[in-house]
Amino acid sequence: MNAFRFLGDMSHLFSVLLLLLKIYATKSCSGISLKTQELFVLVFLTRYLDLFIYVVSVYNTIMKLVFVASSIAIVWCMRYHPAVRRTYDKSQDMFRHYVLVGACFLLALVFHDEFTIREVCWSFSLFLEAVAILPQLVLLQRSGNVDNLTSQYVFFLGAYRAFYILNWIYRYVTEHHISWIAWICGLVQTVLYADFFYYYFISWKNNAKLQLPA
Template identity: 40%
Template sequence: MNYFYVTGNAFRFFSLLMLFLKMWETKSAAGVSASSVILFAIVFTTRYADLLVAFYSYYNTIMKMVYLLLSYSTVYLIFFELHSTYDHGKDLFRTELLIIPSFFLALTLNYNFEVIEICWTFSIYLETVALVPQLYMVLKSGFLHSTIRPFLYCFTTYRTLYLFSWIYRYFIESRFELISIISGCAQMLLLASFFNRKLRTTETSSKFGQDTVDAGRTIYFTPTAGKICTTKNLKHDHTQFTGDVYLF
């Protein structure tokens, strides 16, 4: 049995489940990119289009339906139940820049030209970049919200395990899935670049006496600061460092 594949699927399921439950528990969609959530819903819809024409097993069918249910339930939470908490002004990445190239790649680089195959290939390419709006949102705001952290960590683990799964399949099962491997490696490079940049940003913030608290507010401080100044307007994006402590 390919345990890398099985465990990777488990982490992918938990990444979606934890995102949904975290939003439900906190009653907040703050820090979550609706654009990325919609892209993942499109990914699962096109990847599992074969539900309409083929049956493999009850487990396979149930898990596909669970992924679809979780992704669309999360979309519903953001746009209806928790719409007032959604950071629409920070979720600015244009998704058409990801969808259109993925579609044309699926039309030109695929295994065959059947409709189901095109849908599957499109979903692979789109999943590679589906996290871009979320990562862009985090880097622009400078804050990784607690709602999205479990999702990102589980998702990164899932992609890492899938890389080992492809290596296993190549050497043990003599299978080589070029499209999946290239797309997966591209996504891992994207995630590695994000975490590297986030780590360097955190180190720089610590060096200059800057920290970020869970509400998305930033603290500037010095070791000799003798007072704390707190502003009531939490919508400020920055403030000048004067040597005192500022919480905003």
């Protein structure tokens, strides 16, 4: 494992921990898209079908379990925790995420490395992860003001993907490894974060609260 992948994993892990901190410390999911979190559950469940089939490494297995368990825990809290679910603003979280699921499934049926259940599910998870953040970004634009923990959560999610792109470049240079589906999905996902990153750095530079244009 190279440093870029490790930093990407740690950024991803830190983003999840920040979101869990927000939910459990404040008993609030204000500003968080339930639809994005449900998409992430679907991403991890379809990507890690091999979790109990074979073990790549202890580190790999632990990270898979953490991401699956934490994503399910977040969705459970937003849907069923008495205090947390009252803070969920359904009227702001209106993105039709089922359209993303359907489109990504069709793409996975066409573009995959091998026509098997595991490989199609793997491709589906890559396509879906690339666009899973869309409901969250739309919600933030509708709400305007973004609290610090939510902005940090989205920032580290974007950083995770940016580090993974560097990881892919490094692997191409050192190992000549190419995965076109992963590369294209990663680039699409990073582009979706570009607008958020711009306003994030503007607010950081001015030491002000993050505000997104409606």
